[in-house]
Structure formats: structure tokens, C-alpha cells
Amino acid sequence: MKKLIALVLAVMMLVPAFAMAENVIKIGVFEPSTGDNGAGGKQEILGIQYANSLKPTVNIGGEEYKVELVIEDNQSVNDKAVTAAASLVNAGVSVVLGSYGSGVCMAAGDTFAEAEVPAIGVSCTNPNVTALCDYYWRICFLDPFQGSVMANFAIQKGSTTAYVLNMQGEDYGSGLANYFVEAFKAAGGTVVGDKAATFPEGTSDFTAYINNAVNANCDVFFAPCSTTYAALIIDQAAAQGVKFPIMAGDTWENSAILSAAKGKEVEVYCSTFFDENDDAAAAAEFVKGFKEWLNADAGNLNNNGGNDIVAAVSALGFDAYNVALAAIEAAGSADSKAIAEALPGVTWDGVTGSIAFDEIGDARKDMAYIKYANPETGAFDFVKTQKVGE
Amino acid sequence: MKKKGNLRLILSLAVVALLYGAAVLVEHTSGSKSMVVTVLQKGAVYALIAVSMNLLNGFTGLFSLGQAGFMLIGAYSYAILTIPMAKRAAVYQYYDGGIVQFTIGLLPALLVAGVMAALFAALIGMPVLRLKGDYLAIATLGFAEIIRAFVQWDAIGPLTNGSNLLKTYPTLKTAMPGNTLLFTFLVVGVCIGLILLLINSTYGRAFKAIRDDEIAAEAMGINLFRHKQMAFVISSFFAGIGGALLAMYQGSLQANGFKSAMTYEILLIVVIGGMGSVSGSILASFLFIACSEWWLRFLDAETMIGNFQVPLLAPGFRMVAFSIVIMVVVLFFRKGIMGDRELWELGSRRQAKGGGRNK
Amino acid sequence: MFDTLLPYLLAGISVGGQYAMIAVGYTLVYGILRLINFAHGDIFTAAGFFMVYLAAAMPPALAIPLVIILTVALGFTVERVAYKPLRSAPRMSIMISAIGVSYLLQNLMWYLTGGLARQYPVLPGLGDSIQIGSASTKVVTLVTPVLTVALVVALVMLIKRTKIGMAMRAVSVDFETAQLMGIKINNVISFTFIIGSAMAAIGSLLYFTNYTAVTPTIGAMPGLKAFVAAVFGGIGSIPGAMIGALIIGICENLIKAAGLTMFSDAFTFALLIIVLLVRPTGLFGEKTTEKV
């Protein structure tokens, strides 16, 4: 034991020694790579790493600085998130990117705020992340927006009765579900049980929920939850031969959903930040380059779930990195406080649309992409863009 | 003998005072945001929780796995009572600001956190403590899960905010600005001090008697149920305070974090420190937190040394390495760091104690 | 009314049968070692992952036996490495070891698989949809109860009729005496783990065909529920474990049908606590007294 500790200490002292190079600016990556959201977190990291591989340096006041990514695992758990954040601050990062999942961001917010290190939320959609923390910005859209978008979409498809389901204790899902219920009811629809049903963590058997929906004659099933449960819900709904469409938020834009839906009689829609088949040149270029980059490295491919389908969170990660670089250039300094001051003024034309921040620190985004998981081709088909007001 | 005892007490107090001084110094030299301070904070909070669990599992011989549940109650009690009125509308956004429309001070709230946890423990203990051994373990584990499900229940959302986050309550950083570490150490120190006083009182001796041999203890006139209940309630009281401190440390609170995995982690800390050793639990807590959340982090990073990719290092490897170390301790160093002795006993005449107890 | 309830009942019987397969492992091990094998749920998960990886490389006819063999090897290894050295240690130590193994297996699976949910391969025939009355379900739903009953009967016969079964019964009644009578304790215990793991492997084939995502922690909840089923049925009793599992499976689905979805897991634990308090020996267990 003693020897082990001695060894560990020795290694720790060596690690910073390697990093000692001239003109380095550190960007912290605050993401889960283990725990409930580990899979999504890793895809987000991939986007950031890809962006880093394209732009490994940044120009600060006329000098080229090498960008070093410091990646810390927050383990998807709030109490571990605090040490992960402190560890980033301790490593001397100038700006932080992440995380996947809102809970860990809120837990870490204080640490970043106190150290005056700005953090850019990549795919944390809970309003309180930025509302309750002055040092948090965000480049994705928020739960209220996404919930309303999907509710509008469902109403436009002619749905009148919705069954809403999310995992208990998950703030992402419950937030989204709540806003969906609100918007759906406001648009004249009814929600089974008048509110969202929840399932306990670790559930595999969703047949009862699906039966409940069938028995209530619902014509749309909204289930914002992680991909693990999504795959189960889709598979079991197909086995029970349901007729209604199943919808969810951005997490479902994932290869797990495609393989679950493939070859089955089921209609699955999700909203997302980004469309892989977007015609915009920036997006098309990103998708092509990212796929090549993924396929070139077995480790990266494995982290992406074993295939080269581009997840929306990877695109967001890519944009987040670029926003951070733009902020650093705008600040003309590696000082975190200067970057924080420059950040509100930064705009960036990203692959997920153009990004500019409002006074709370959220990106002004007003458009989501609706996608359909095509069971025949095993790919996402672009359906339409959807705005709240439509 | 008495004089020697006094000397030892004074010496121990001096060491504790020294440590506290060092803590203040560390915070003032490296700043409250530094990794050392963060790890020390969490280590201290975990130390209290581990000691409270040790009181039950190590000193009274009750194998309980309900710690996370009682921490949850403590954490929620604290947070619900201290969120500033002005922030309630934002926090309870789905529940119109919640039904609790008052706040109380930080220290009273900590006390309430402990009392609430203790109350629940008294209720749960009545049926559960009649069970033995692993049945007790699984029943307490079950209760912790039920508590977690209940807190997240939509119907009591106005009280607990359902499964959404609680935030904006006073945290360790705001409790005693500039001296967060001192504050943490003071609260934890007082609590552990109380536990130590209890363990060394006649009641503590009765707990140990129950651990060593229930039948003989009962024959000595010790009311098993009442004493188990006492240990259970007291342990939960301090677990509740520990939970509140953890909430203060995190700065935000969600029932979902208090899973059985958390209880297992604390149990492993107790085992590594030594069942029946307060100082062992304290040492192990700091060591555990420092290793798992700080020193071993490099195991998760894919590292290149020159052109050579260090094998195995990839996300998740830290946890694997860590669980292997734990298994080695469990299998080969069953007494943990301290066995059932205390740091301050190391010089004393008492012989090494046998590792095997119960039967 | 029946039409409405039918799908819930079908799902309940099916998932109950799958819990039963896991519960057998718990009840056998507890009967002999008085150990709640916390790692059993993770061995079940591992069986799921074995299938995911093997099915990608070979036809199911080859993969299925190989999955069972690998799972058995894993169960056997866990016992030898983590439980055997603690044979004479206090009960608490061995239980802590079980928790440690569970922690290790989950972390290891996470590390090796990357943590993303893996799609379980479709087993020919079992995964197809069929129509029963007004309900539509998978073939596996019907196969599960039949297979469960058949395996439980076979297992009971094995324990009643064969020499090794007799040895198992002897060891579960009195560990030390059985040892004195010349029974090779370690072989019997290993055999118990082998049977338990094989059942868990078969259970995983059925379970994951029904619920097609495999993640490193997916086995924890079914594992705990199966343990509750074992206690409910009377620990040590194989038919008891099966009946307990079926009851839990059905109740769980009926509770969800009633709309109390978030308490479906809490219900299982509440049931456990009630059983332990009212009838600690379960439905079919026997009472034992402690010697003073």
C-alpha cells in the first residue's frame, strides 16, 4: 500500500513535468465518461477533440498558443462533479467546456464561479444552469424550448392525447416532460393522467407503461430519457404493435435508437440541435471530416458506440470548442477572467447554427430539427425545422 | 494510569489543534478553490459519515446499509429549510415556490437535519432492528431505496421539489467565507468528538458487548433492542448531519445521487479504515477521496509517452484499478489500516486484537 | 376487464419467470453459504455482454452454449477468488467481499464496453411478435414460464435424486458436520455457483431478448428483485424462489397498471421488509433455532 502511494505520488509529480511547454493555454473538458451519462459525455468529448485536432493552436495577442485539453471525468454524479471541477481549476484551465447533463453543471457552477473560470455548457438544457450561475454560458437550446417544439410538432401531426414518460430523479427528462405537458395542454391537447408518468432507474420492463398508453387511447408517446431506456421502449412498443408515434428530445438522436427501430413497425421522432444531412456547407464539412477522423482511430470509434454516426452532442462539442477559441482571441489573453468578460460578446457561426448569447448566458437559438428514425434504412431522415411560434 | 490518560488527552487535543491550524494555513496559502482544500473538505464530510456508519457496523455489529437514505433525509431537511425566500420561486419552478415559506439559520438547520434523520431511523428501526445479520442489511438497503423513491414523488414536490434540483442554500463556501475548511473541520470535529465520547461511555461499552456476543450481552442485562435502537438512531443522526454537509459541499442537491452505490462506497471506506476504529475511518476517508478523485485521475487519461501509448489507460480504468485495490484490502488485509484500534492507542500495552469476531 | 389486464399479466409472468432464473442462484448460494451474493446480478449482466459480443462473431447455435460456459466460468472464478479465502471469516467480511466484487464487475464492464447500451442480438424465433387474444407480445413471453418450470423441476430432481444434490442438502443443513462426514465442501460450493450461474445465463438470454439493451448496471435491479423473490419464497427453496419471482413480476406490472409507476421498485422492497417481519422464513422456508 505504502509503495503504491509512493508510486502514485511520484507519477503525479512527473505528469506536470511533461506538460511544461512554452505558450500553452489549457481548456478544461468537464464531462462524464463514466456513470449514467458516460456514453453521451464521451461523444461530446469526441466533438471537442476533433475540433482541437483541426485547430490545435490559438492566437493570443499575436502569439500562437498551443491548446491543451484537460479532460476530467465528473462520473455523472453531483458530489464527484465538485472535485472534478476543482481539479480542472487546479490544473489552471482558462475556460471550461461541458457538461452532458445539467445536474453536474449546477453542482460545479460555484467552483467555476469562485475561481472566475468561465464555463460553456455544451448540452445541459436545464434553465437553472445559467440562470443561477454567473459564470455559466450555454450553446444549446433549453428544455422549455425543446418541450414546446415537440408539443407543437405533435399537435401539428394531429395528436390530441399524449402519454408522457420520463425517468424519476433525472432533471433533464423531467424538465423536458414538464414543458412538453405545459405546451401540449396549452395547445388544446390532453395528457394522460394530466402529468408525466415516471419510471424508476434501472427499469427494463416498459410493457406496462406502453399498455397504459394504449388503454388511454393516446396518439402520441413522448418519452425524453437516456438512450438505454429509449431503445427498450422502442423495442417493446414495436413488439406490442402500437400505432402511435413515439417522440423525444435531443438525446434520442443516437445510433442506439436507430438500431432499436430498424426493421420494426414503429414511428420514432426526435428533436435535435443539428442535422447530419444539413445542406449548410459548414455542417456538411464537419460531418465528412468528423467521420474520417472517427474511422481513423479504433479508440475513438469505440467511444462513439462502435459506428461513425454523428451525434448531435458531438457537433455541439465541436461548436463549443470553437466558441471558446473565439472568446480567447477576443479577450486577447489567457486569463480566465478576461475570457469571461469577452464571452458575452462572442458570436460564432457553428455547425449547429449561429451562436450568440443573451443576457442570461444562453445561446439565442430558436430552431430545432425534427428527425425521423427510418426503420428501413436505419438512418435518421430529416423531417422539418420547427420553431416554437409556428 | 489516570495521569497517563490525561497526558494522552492533552497530547491528542494538541495534535487536533495543530491540524486545524494547518487547515487554516492551507486554505489561506492555496485559496479555497484549490484541489487540496476541496479534497480535504470532502474528506472531512466523508469522515463524519464513515464514522457514523462505523458506530453501527463496526462498534455495534449491526450490518446496516441504509446510510445513504439517512444522509438523503438530512440533506433535504437542511436544504429545504435554508433556501432563501427570494430564490424559492426559481428553485421550485414547477411547484409555485414550494410550500415551505420560511427559512432558519444554518446551524439550527444542521441540527434539524440530524434530528429528522434520527426520527426516521427510530421509526424504521422499530421493525427492522428485530432482524439479524444480512437480513438487516438488505432491509435497511430497501428502506433507503424507498426513501429515495418517496422524496422524488411528484405528490410531495411542493416540499422536496420532486426529482428536480435544490440549489441556492448556504454552502460550505458561504457559511464561513474564507475559512471553509475551518468550518467543515469544526462541525465534523464536534460531531466525531461526540461520537468518541459516546463510544467511550458505558453505553459505548454496551454497544461493543452486543457486537462481540449478543447472547452474553443480553445475559448481562443489556436490553438488545433498546441499545441497538440507540446506536441506529445516533448513527443516523450524524449521517443526517453528514448528508447536510455533503449537500453544502456540493452546492446543489438531487435525491438521485444518494444511491446504494454511495452506501457501498462508505462501507468500503469503513472496511479500509478498520471496523471499530474511529481514527481508521477518518484516515481512510481522506485517503479514499484523495485517491479516487485526485491522485489516481491520470489513470483515466489516454497518455502518450513519446510515441508510446501507455496501455490500459482509458476512461473508466481508474475505477477498475480502484476496485481491484479494494478487493485486495477486503481479501488480504481484512483488518484494514487500523484494525479495531485507535491511532492514540498505538503506543499502549493492549495486545493486538483478533480479526475474527462474531462467528 | 380481462382484455385490459391480459397484457400486464403476460408481461408479469414473463418477467417473473426471468427473475426466477436469477433467484435460483441467490437461493442456492444463500442456502449453503448464508451469503447474499451481491455480485449475482452482475454475473447476469456479464452473460448479456458475452452474448452481445459472441453473436457478432458466430451463429446463435454456437454462441448460446458458449455464453453459458463463459458465465459459469465467471461465477466459478468469483467464488474461488473472492469467497473461498473468506470461508472461516466472519459473515460480514464475506458479504463485504460480495459488494466489492459487484463494484469491480460493474466497473470492469464499464471499462471494457465503454458504457454505451449495447443492442442485444435477436435470437431466431424468440424475438418475434405474436398475437394472444387482444394482446401482442414476443414469443419469449410464452417460452419463459414453460422453460422456467421445466428447469426448476429438473433442478429439484437433481437435488433430490443425485449424489451431489444430497451433498448440497447436507452442506446447507450443517456446514461443519457435512465436512466431517467427508463431503468435499469446496466442490459442493463450486457446483452451487455453477448451477446458479448457468441459470443466470439462461435467464439473461430470455430477459435480454425481451428487454434488448445491455448496460453495465442493468443487472443490479433484476438482481435485487430476484433476491427479494428468493426471500419471499423461503430462502433455500427452489420452487419457493420461482413462485416468489412470479408473484413479484405480476404485482410489479399490476402496480404500474394502477398508475403508481414510481413505486414499482419501492414495492419490491416494502414486500421484502413485510415478509421479513411477518414470516422471516418466507413461504416455503424452514425455521431454525440458534444454539446457546
Add this chain to the structure above:
Amino acid sequence: MSEQKNHDTSVLRLRDITMQFGGVVAINNLSLEVNQGEIVALIGPNGAGKTTAFNCITGVYEPTNGEVYFHGKPIAVNHPQGKMAKQYAGINGDAYRGKKPVVYSPDKITKMGIARTFQNIRLFKSQTAFENVLIGTHLRRTSNLFTAAFRLNAKEEKAMREKAAALLEIVGLSGEADELAVSLPYGKQRRLEIARALATEPSLLLLDEPAAGMNPQETDELGEFIVDIKNRFNLTVFMIEHHMNLVMDISDRIYVLDFGKQIAEGTPEEIQKNPDVIAAYLGVEEE
């Protein structure tokens, strides 16, 4: 019953005690009494049910049928109930029907003043000799959790420690006070168990084979020791013992148990001559 109470001068009285486990009758209709200041021995071959009788008295078991009185007060009353009503294989099954069953847990019995030792020594393994005795004093505490934790009971704590030290002195273990109990030699462990029992301030002491595993010399010393503490603490002693020399030396009266039934009762002289006892013991010795 009231008649019983008024005229009962005995310390301990068992009436028609039967203890049945499933189909096995461990004690069959045992009646006996132990009077103030007596040393009474309960002897019999292995498996005769002696320890079971102790367990019925101390509340570890609930007797299936019969009554136990301590200083005239019922401390255990039962008759065959429930499933046992059908299975009952003893006699006098109806004698106590209608009486309200009385059950006390072992700690309550100890509190009333019955202390015991165990056949297979049950000392607190991780505690020193001194601490073992100290735990015995916990029963008569007046402090509660808070006064004890905050050391408001310093006086009482001091008295407890003094008492424990004095008891160790009496059993001759002062020198080993800080040794771990389990590291003591066998004979000393037996004495320590007695000291621990005395710390609960009993009026009746139950000794379960106090001389087991001792050599003849130690046994003799133990006999003197038992008489000594009996006088010193004004005790009544009821003991199970196999060493016949010890039993004959110090007992006032002896009860003999065989297969759960009482086969003889009397003074040592009477028992030595009793043909039934001789038969029972010879039978055992032949094995």
C-alpha cells in the same frame, strides 16, 4: 396462585416445566426449587436437558408448559399453544390452560437478579478482562445516554470502575485486568465470567459447568471460591456440573436429570446411594 405466592419462601421454583422443540421433548415436566442461601446442583448425563433448563429460567427459551417463579413472582408461565397444542408430547398439558402466559427477555430476568455463566464461555472477545466486568455494571446504571456521553456521570463511572476492579481482585484476576479476555487461560476465563455475572448484582447465580476443562486442583479451588462468593455476596447458587467431587463437596441439595426427566432429588449422600442415578450414570459410562 395467591396461595402459592404467600407461602413461597424459595428463591427459584420451577413447576411442571416442559420444553419441546418440534417433536423433541428436551425437558419433561421438571419441578424443582432452590432456597435462599443454598447451593443446588443440577446433574445428569450429556443431553439430559440441563442447559435447556437454564435457558428456560433465564428467558432464552420460552418453556412450552409450566411456570417459573423467582422470589415468588412468576417470571415465565406458558401452556402449549397454537401448533404446539396438537404436537404436545409432555404431560400436564392442561394444567396451566387459562393462565396468562408470562414472558421476560433475558435482560429483564438479569435485571430482576438472576445472573448466569455459559457452558461454552461467552466472554466479549475484543474486550479486556476489566472491560468485560465493566460491561456487567452497565445494568445498574442511573445515567442516560446524554449524561453518559457528556460525562455528567463521572461519579457513577468512577464507582463502576472501582466495582469492576474490586470484582477482579476477588476472582484473583487483578494482574490480568488489561489482558484481552480471550487470551487468558481457560480456568481464568471461567472465573472472569463469574466476576462479570457478579457485576450485575444478582441474588441468584446460575453457573453452567463452571469447572469444565479444569484440573483437579483448579476444581478444588473453584469449589472454595464458589462458597466464598456465595457468602460474601449473600447469594443463592444453582449450578450445572459434571465434576462429581465438586458437586458432592459444596452442594446442599442435588437434582438429577436424565432424558429431560427428573430421576432423583436429595442431599449429596442420598444421591450417591440412589440406584436410579447410579444406573443412569453407569449407562452413560459404558458408552
